[in-house]
Amino acid sequence: METIEREPNRMAQAVANVARRINATMEEQRDSLDLSDCGLVSFPDGVFKMIRSCTDNIQKISLANNQIKALSNKFFLTFTQLREVDLQGNVLTTLPEAVANMQHLISIDLSRNKLRVFPERLTDVSSLQHISVEGNQITDGRRCGRNIQRVSVRKFEAEPQRNLKDV
Template sequence: MLRKMGEAVARVARKVNETVESGSGTPDLAECKLVSFPIGIYKVLRNVTDQIHLITLANNELKSLTSKFMTTFCQLRELRLEGNFLHRLPNEVSTLQHLKAIDLSRNQFHDFPEQLTTLPALENINLEENEIVDVPVEKLAAMPALHLINLRFNPLHAEVRVIAQPLIKFDMLMSPEGARPPPP
């Protein structure tokens, strides 16, 4: 177990160093078997957090993100968290005032992460393949920049399907009722 964790940390360190050296501002920590965001990364990236506009943490084993993560990387434009075990977001997600896109597909959300409705720049929300039954349609309708929300393969209430259409001015992707995602 400890060796496995050491390997994950080494992989992350390598990827973070590449980010810092290249000055790319897009740490890609996908498929690092992370169960949490490594605290040490904050130190390594502290001088470049302003330039980081995209973080990819896809296909890890994350169960949660901390408020420190949100407040440290408040310049993010895109956050890719698909394929984890997340079921909620910290309230500090509201500090991501520049966020345009968030991918939370293939996680374990039962409740729609309502903090997202407070983000003025958010254009694209992907919540495909979660367990969401209810959606705050009125709050979503009030979001100024929202273009697309993907809710395919969620067990949505029938009311959501009915209420949403007349209220919204963005694309809302939904699967036919009872549709199952294709096997991985």
């Protein structure tokens, strides 16, 4: 009986933690939202509603070290001013099509996820300067497209940083 009672309590604490972080971002008019290490399996719909008034101010979001399986198009269509996205340490296998519309995105960290194929939609993001995909199981870097060779890509921890054309 104790373990059954602990689980809802843990979930309630996680929800309260997310709400506190969102409120702090809004009250302090921060340009970043840190929801790392919150035990999330997806980006909560409630966050879109809570933060609706300041999405244009958000330039950096960290969702690192959660259990996020997928992000919706809505995420990238809502946070259009993002310059940095930290998604490391999740279980993402792909990115939604809307990531291609991120006109201000400079850096995206996708390290330690479950990617098997390089997210080709990132090749459409002309502002992108840094992509980290180390710790994934990407087997064919040649499928990333020619127009992303200007981007610094980190593929494996043991290898030095290099341009995508070298991958």
